[in-house]
Amino acid sequence: MSDSEPADRKIVLGKVGRVHGVSGWVRLHSYTAPAENILDYPLLRTELGGELRTLQIVASRRQPKGLLVHFGGYDSPEVSKALTGREVWVSSSELPDLESGTFYWHELIGLEVTNLQGELLGAVSGLLETGANDVLVVQPNERSCDQRERLIPFLTGLVVKQVSVSDVSLVIDWDIDY
Numbered sequence: 001m002s003d004s005e006p007a008d009r010k011i012v013l014g015k016v017g018r019v020h021g022v023s024g025w026v027r028l029h030s031y032t033a034p035a036e037n038i039l040d041y042p043l044l045r046t047e048l049g050g051e052l053r054t055l056q057i058v059a060s061r062r063q064p065k066g067l068l069v070h071f072g073g074y075d076s077p078e079v080s081k082a083l084t085g086r087e088v089w090v091s092s093s094e095l096p097d098l099e100s101g102t103f104y105w106h107e108l109i110g111l112e113v114t115n116l117q118g119e120l121l122g123a124v125s126g127l128l129e130t131g132a133n134d135v136l137v138v139q140p141n142e143r144s145c146d147q148r149e150r151l152i153p154f155l156t157g158l159v160v161k162q163v164s165v166s167d168v169s170l171v172i173d174w175d176i177d178y
Contacts, residue, residue, distance in 0.1 A: 009092040011106055013038050016046070016083040020068050024080040028067045028088075033129065035067060044088040055088065101156065103163060105134075111170040113138045113152070116161065119145040119176050127154065136170075145176055
């Protein structure tokens with residue numbers, strides 16, 4: 001995370017699924033990779049009834065269909081049902097520091113993408129996980145050299161030459177005709 005990023009940025013880590021069983025357990029759909037990494041954050045936040053709530057994971061189980069968790073104080077299906085469909089998040093300041101040259105996906109969103117010829121291709125609007133490597137989704141903006149959406153492999157050194165979160169820029173070795 002960069003020094004210029006607000007410490008209170010909301011980072012969505014998953015979503016609460018349906019209730020499981022009679023003791024208030026719920027399915028937890030994790031957006032982390034691997035999915036179990038969400039369990040590294042025992043305190044998650046959500047909004048319920050217009051109020052910010054802190055959810056404490058007091059127990060968890062891995063099942064073939066994903067994660068099951070039990071949040072403290074949510075001890076019946078009736079109470080836990082209110083959490084169904086709610087996103088859960090942490091503050092960006094709670095994320096562990098990464099090694100130099102590595103980035104969280106949320107840090108790349110919004111970076112302007114320029115190729116080695118100085119042509120602005122647009123801005124990163126998202127990333128895709130393909131298995132082989134992550135892929136940048138680059139959407140054109142008003143200053144882009146054209147109006148094409150591009151899918152560009154996030155291959156550090158080979159395609160991605162420079163990432164500057166503080167300068168909101170990403171330089172790639174990518175021809176506009178690709």
